[in-house]
Structures are given as C-alpha cells and as structure tokens.
Amino acid sequence: MAHTPNTTPELAPFTFAYKVVHGAPIYLDVYPPSLPPDSRVANAANRNGNHDPAIVPALLYFHGGGLTVGNRKSWFPQWLQKRVTAAGYVFMSADYRLMPPATGHDIIDDIKDIFRFISGELNSKLSAAAADGTLARFGVDPNAIAVAGSSAGGQATYWSAMHVSPKPKAIVLLYAMGGDYLTPQYLTKKTVPFFRGREILDPADYSEYMYPFADSLEVISDSPLAYNPSSSPMPGFPANPRMLLSRLYLQLGVLVDYLTGEHGLSDILRKALASDKTDLAHSTGSDYYDAINDRLKQLIPERHHLLFPQFATISDWPPAYLVHGTLDTAVLVHESRYMHRRLEDVGVNVTLSVQEGKEHSFDYEPDAETVHGKELFDSVDEFLKEHLEKARTD
Incomplete structure (x- = not known):
C-alpha cells in the first residue's frame, strides 16, 4: 500500500523467471554479495580456479503496492539491499x-513457487549466468533465507511465515498489511479523506477494476509505477490507475473481498463488526482483539482462513522484527502492535520498533538514511545477520 515516489536499485541484478502463468513469466531479481575481492565470500567463490561457488545466506524481499500494483523494482529499499549485500549475503x-x-x-x-525455485533451480542458473568467469560465482543457501516486505510486501512476508516449509529463518515486517484485516480501516466505507488527506476517489473512474470484472482484465505480476508529466493538468498524479486501487478498495471498505475473491464478504463483516474496534489506539491487550476476531472468523468461509495472519498458529514462527510509524494512515500501527503482542504471548522472538510521528513509507523519505540509519536500519541489519549466521552454522 506504498504511495511514495519510486526508488530504483542502483545495481543490475541477475533476473530469472521462477514460474510461468498463462504463458507470462513471473520474475525474481538476484543481487550478488558486494564484498571486496579479499573478503571471505569472494575468496570462497574464487578458490580452485573459480570452480567452487560461495553458498551464502539470502534475504527475499516483497514490494509494496497494496497487492494491486508495482513490481520487483518498485519502492525499492536501497537502505536494506545495500546492508544485506555488504554483509556478504544475497x-x-x-x-x-x-x-x-x-x-x-x-x-x-x-x-511457495519462489521458494521451490530457490531451493531447486536457482543455484544452477546462477552458475550458468557466471560461467564466463567475469563474476565471482555464488549460490544461495536454501536453509538460510530471511524474508522482508514493506506494506503489502509485509503481507507476503506474513504468508511466507505461515505457508512455506521450511520456514524462513527470520522475517522483517515494515508497516505490514495483514496484521488485522477485521478493523474499520478495511471494512468501513469512507466519505472524507482518510489517507494523507488526499481526495476521495470516484469508483466510476476505475470500473475496469471493480467486481464483476470485464473478461479483458488480464492476470499480471508487473505493473510499473507511472506519474503524469509536469505538462499535465494534474502533474505528478498517478498515471497508472492501479496505483490508486488499494486506496479505492479501502475507501469502499471492500479490500477483503478482493483479497479473498469472496465478493460481499466485507459487507457481512462490516455489519457484524458494529462498534467494536473503533478505538485501535488504546493499550487493550491482544486477548480483547482475539475475542472479536474469533467471533468474526465464524463468518468467513474456512477456505479463506489461510489468508489471515491473525488466524494463524504462530508458536512456530521465526524471529520477527516489526517496524511501524504511529501516524500511518494507510496501514494503522494497531496491526503491528496486535501481531507483536500475539507473537510475544506465545514466546516468539519478536521486536517492535514504533517510529513516533511517522507516516506510511517513511523509510523512503529523502533524509531517511540520516534520520534512521544508525538506529533503525542498522538494528534491522544486525537482526538479520544474527539469525542468518545462526542458520548457516546450524
């Protein structure tokens, strides 16, 4: 659900199709470790005449965009990528x-298919890509993978912890969607600006993306960000309509319908929610919200329960690091606070870093490295190093 200007990666990655759907490939970008030639990783990669690749841990990142827009280069977290590759990881x-x-x-x-590709095909493809000897050979240790995601990518990170086996060794959730879908933020209809004070959208302008869909609405996995030029009557306004879909679905209170494919479900849940969860800022413990969620869970077809992290069995989850701004108007800080309490209650190694006065996507602000680098960003980096190094030695 990120809504800030694009930040593109500085390095050129290896790009592979990890699956094909209806004849269209879906891609994974792989950025190699960036340690100097005399480093441990580079030496391992080049010994024996460059025949032994260095098998190293990796971080898999999922982009934001409300699950409706973007691609693997959208809202790219350079601060995270630089730290990961500098540590000798992929x-x-x-x-x-x-x-x-x-x-x-x-x-x-x-x-699930990404993880199958990483464990089954990726290293052979990386070896083939570096076969000319111009690059140090490296591979990914499938038993030492962490997952991170921003906003909607945080939802994908939750799903990784829920549905991938073996589980990631650590997860990082940056203002993640999915901590609690059963709230007014997702279920109520809004008639006044609610996200950054921006205008209420006219659903008629997005009829192509409203249920029931036209037959021409194709399955896609890549929808690049685009903005109107300065010469436009609305300069800087999103030129790709998908960039506004998550906001529209929140405005209409129907995002859960599109998440599940069960159209009309949001209306049922909206009526049942009534006045519950109207104050998400207070310190009520997770038991209070669990009771409401358990009641609403009964109204959701069982086949969809696997989509809701709040319904998941979490006692076997990997260590987690949650980050959220207190003034986030897209994904409320309640979602991370709620999941933090749930994870903490069952003994999962979990950290919550609440950033006072920060909005959605605050880590993409121009001064983010100066403001957050030494504390938040380096703390996330140390968290990943701790658990990935542990994984590679177990």
Whole structure:
C-alpha cells in the first residue's frame, strides 16, 4: 500500500523467471554479495580456479503496492539491499500476481513457487549466468533465507511465515498489511479523506477494476509505477490507475473481498463488526482483539482462513522484527502492535520498533538514511545477520 515516489536499485541484478502463468513469466531479481575481492565470500567463490561457488545466506524481499500494483523494482529499499549485500549475503526481490483478478490465494501459490525455485533451480542458473568467469560465482543457501516486505510486501512476508516449509529463518515486517484485516480501516466505507488527506476517489473512474470484472482484465505480476508529466493538468498524479486501487478498495471498505475473491464478504463483516474496534489506539491487550476476531472468523468461509495472519498458529514462527510509524494512515500501527503482542504471548522472538510521528513509507523519505540509519536500519541489519549466521552454522 506504498504511495511514495519510486526508488530504483542502483545495481543490475541477475533476473530469472521462477514460474510461468498463462504463458507470462513471473520474475525474481538476484543481487550478488558486494564484498571486496579479499573478503571471505569472494575468496570462497574464487578458490580452485573459480570452480567452487560461495553458498551464502539470502534475504527475499516483497514490494509494496497494496497487492494491486508495482513490481520487483518498485519502492525499492536501497537502505536494506545495500546492508544485506555488504554483509556478504544475497538480496532477492520478487514479483507476484496482482489483485485483481488475482487473489491472496494466487499470491500464496506464487510465494511457495519462489521458494521451490530457490531451493531447486536457482543455484544452477546462477552458475550458468557466471560461467564466463567475469563474476565471482555464488549460490544461495536454501536453509538460510530471511524474508522482508514493506506494506503489502509485509503481507507476503506474513504468508511466507505461515505457508512455506521450511520456514524462513527470520522475517522483517515494515508497516505490514495483514496484521488485522477485521478493523474499520478495511471494512468501513469512507466519505472524507482518510489517507494523507488526499481526495476521495470516484469508483466510476476505475470500473475496469471493480467486481464483476470485464473478461479483458488480464492476470499480471508487473505493473510499473507511472506519474503524469509536469505538462499535465494534474502533474505528478498517478498515471497508472492501479496505483490508486488499494486506496479505492479501502475507501469502499471492500479490500477483503478482493483479497479473498469472496465478493460481499466485507459487507457481512462490516455489519457484524458494529462498534467494536473503533478505538485501535488504546493499550487493550491482544486477548480483547482475539475475542472479536474469533467471533468474526465464524463468518468467513474456512477456505479463506489461510489468508489471515491473525488466524494463524504462530508458536512456530521465526524471529520477527516489526517496524511501524504511529501516524500511518494507510496501514494503522494497531496491526503491528496486535501481531507483536500475539507473537510475544506465545514466546516468539519478536521486536517492535514504533517510529513516533511517522507516516506510511517513511523509510523512503529523502533524509531517511540520516534520520534512521544508525538506529533503525542498522538494528534491522544486525537482526538479520544474527539469525542468518545462526542458520548457516546450524
């Protein structure tokens, strides 16, 4: 659900299709470690005449965009990629199918297929790509993978912890969607600006993306960001209508319908929610919200329960690092606070870093490295190093 200008990666990655759907490939970008030639990783890669690749841990990243827009280069977290590759690890960024017409079920299938590709095919493809000897050979240790995601990518990260086996060794969730879908933010209809004070959208302008869909609405996994030029009557306004879909679905209170593919479900949940969860800023413990969620869960067809992290069995989840701004108007800080309490209650190693006064996508602000680099960004980096190094020695 990110809504800030694009930040593109500085390095050229290896790009591979990890699956094909309806004849269209879905891609994964792989960024090699960037340590100097005398480093441990580079030496391992070049010994014996460059025949032994260095098998190293990796971080898999999922982009934001409300599950409706973007690609593996959208809202690219340079601060995270630079730290990961400088540590001698591989950084990977993946596309996944977008809503609509895809649903959360399709995206979970994509996530599972990414991990199958990493464990089964990736290293042989990397060896072939570096066969000319111009690059140090490296491979990914499939038993030492962490996952991170921003906003909608955080939802994909939750799904990785829920549905991938073996589980990631650590997860990083940056203002993640999915911590609690059963709130007014997702279920109520809004008639006044609610996200950054921006205008209320006219659904008629987005009829192509409203249920029931036209037959021409194709399955896609790559929808690049685009903005109107300065010469336009609305300079800087999103030129790709998909960039506004998640905001529209929140405005209409129907995002859960598009997530599940069960249209009309949001209306049922909206009526049942009534006045519950109207104050998400207070310190009520997770038991209070669990009770409401358990009641609403009964109204959701069982086949969709696997889409909701709040319904998941979490006692076996990997260590987690959650980050959220207190003034986030897209994904409320309640979602991370709620999941933090749930994980903490069952003994999962979990950290929550709440950034006072920060909005959605604050880590893409021009001064983000100066403001957050030494504390937040380096803390995330140390968290990943701790658990990836542990994984490679187990």
